[in-house]
Amino acid sequence: MSARTRTSVFLIAAAALACIFVDGLLDLPPLGDYRGPYGYVVTQVAVYERHATDIVNAINYDYRAFDTLGEEFILFASVVGVFLLFRPEEKSKKANHKGDDADFDGERLPVSDALRVSTEAIMGVMIVFGVYIATHGQLTPGGGFQGGVVLATTPILVYLAGDAMSFERITDSRLVKIAECAGAAGYGVIGICALLFGAHFLTNVVPLGTTGDLFSSGTIAIISATVGLEVTGGFVQLTRIVLREIVEQQLRGKS
Amino acid sequence: MILHVPYFIAAWIFLWGLYGIVTSKNLVHQVICLAVLQTSTYVLLLAIGYKTGATAPVFADIPVGTPVVDPLVQALMLTDIVVEATVAALLLSMVVKANELANTVDPEELRILSG
Numbered sequence: 001m002s003a004r005t006r007t008s009v010f011l012i013a014a015a016a017l018a019c020i021f022v023d024g025l026l027d028l029p030p031l032g033d034y035r036g037p038y039g040y041v042v043t044q045v046a047v048y049e050r051h052a053t054d055i056v057n058a059i060n061y062d063y064r065a066f067d068t069l070g071e072e073f074i075l076f077a078s079v080v081g082v083f084l085l086f087r088p089e090e091k092s093k094k095a096n097h098k099g100d101d102a103d104f105d106g107e108r109l110p111v112s113d114a115l116r117v118s119t120e121a122i123m124g125v126m127i128v129f130g131v132y133i134a135t136h137g138q139l140t141p142g143g144g145f146q147g148g149v150v151l152a153t154t155p156i157l158v159y160l161a162g163d164a165m166s167f168e169r170i171t172d173s174r175l176v177k178i179a180e181c182a183g184a185a186g187y188g189v190i191g192i193c194a195l196l197f198g199a200h201f202l203t204n205v206v207p208l209g210t211t212g213d214l215f216s217s218g219t220i221a222i223i224s225a226t227v228g229l230e231v232t233g234g235f236v237q238l239t240r241i242v243l244r245e246i247v248e249q250q251l252r253g254k255s
Numbered sequence: 256m257i258l259h260v261p262y263f264i265a266a267w268i269f270l271w272g273l274y275g276i277v278t279s280k281n282l283v284h285q286v287i288c289l290a291v292l293q294t295s296t297y298v299l300l301l302a303i304g305y306k307t308g309a310t311a312p313v314f315a316d317i318p319v320g321t322p323v324v325d326p327l328v329q330a331l332m333l334t335d336i337v338v339e340a341t342v343a344a345l346l347l348s349m350v351v352k353a354n355e356l357a358n359t360v361d362p363e364e365l366r367i368l369s370g
Contacts, residue, residue: 003278003363010277014270021266030258032307039304039325043312046326047319055312055326060333071334078341082348140315145337212315238344242351 051208052138052217061223065202076184079234086241111162119161126154134228138217144224148231155236164250171240176233183230261302269295282350282360293339297332304328
């Protein structure tokens with residue numbers, strides 16, 4: 001099928017799909033006329049039941065905690081998948097493609113002073129901000145996923161600042177692997193701990209504390225922190241895997 | 256009718272994402288189109304959960320009982336974003352591998368599979 005036929009077939013199908021969309025969407029309640037009972041109920045009871053003020057995270061890490069466990073393992077599985085795709089191949093296979101990089105002799109473009117100074121200045125702020133976001137998920141918008149992504153950008157800043165050696169040292173460290181595995185396993189362990197108290201899997205059995213405190217809301221805060229660990233570890237590993245070849249070439253160029 | 260516009264925007268983004276995937280000449284572009292397609296679900300979910308005059312479902316500064324938008328769809332959206340990020344990471348690494356093996360990122364030229 002040529003590109004042109006395919007596009008015209010698609011356009012006909014898309015027009016039909018659009019008609020079905022419009023027909024279906026017109027039956028939805030108009031904007032602002034929310035009718036679901038679940039949203040009303042959960043916003044009324046969550047603060048009393050769980051002592052968490054951010055209801056979105058109360059749902060994510062408590063009411064729907066089992067779903068978020070699956071979500072976390074999707075992330076874990078994709079890191080494993082990328083790792084498998086980028087596993088080092090045998091030398092013979094690689095030799096075929098080395099021709100492309102022949103003009104790349106490991107020298108990198110010079111990094112401007114402005115870029116280096118500003119990334120180094122912002123790095124500390126990023127780490128503090130990431131930890132803050134990851135640990136305050138039960139109180140204000142944020143949580144483990146968001147804070148973890150903020151934290152995982154700091155090694156990229158190190159790389160942008162032109163310090164391939166430090167990037168390698170940070171991302172290759174045992175700590176990152178431990179963080180990722182502890183984050184992934186910790187979620188399940190917290191769930192199993194509830195079983196020891198005779199409750200269901202992932203029940204909130206930890207004392208709930210005072211609403212509005214940092215150490216409140218029981219397992220919501222703890223699970224959020226473990227997810228933060230997992231996301232940080234996972235994304236740092238991802239950047240390392242993807243940038244590995246370039247970084248190795250730069251390090252070879254330097255030595 | 257005018258109050259249904261956000262839903263139509265969601266459908267609009269979805270169809271344009273689909274159009275991009277079908278007509279794309281570059282695998283990286285195709286992955287980005289998939290990401291665009293997925294963003295339509297954010298618009299749809301937020302529009303469904305919206306309540307007139309309601310605020311964000313965070314009771315840190317406001318008393319319980321204040322009208323807030325549905326937090327459930329927002330929680331679903333978070334899941335959606337995480338899945339989108341992981342899917343994009345996996346697909347982009349497949350694109351890198353495809354480029355290494357076939358020396359092309361044009362999906363049209365990827366027809367011949369070799370072991």
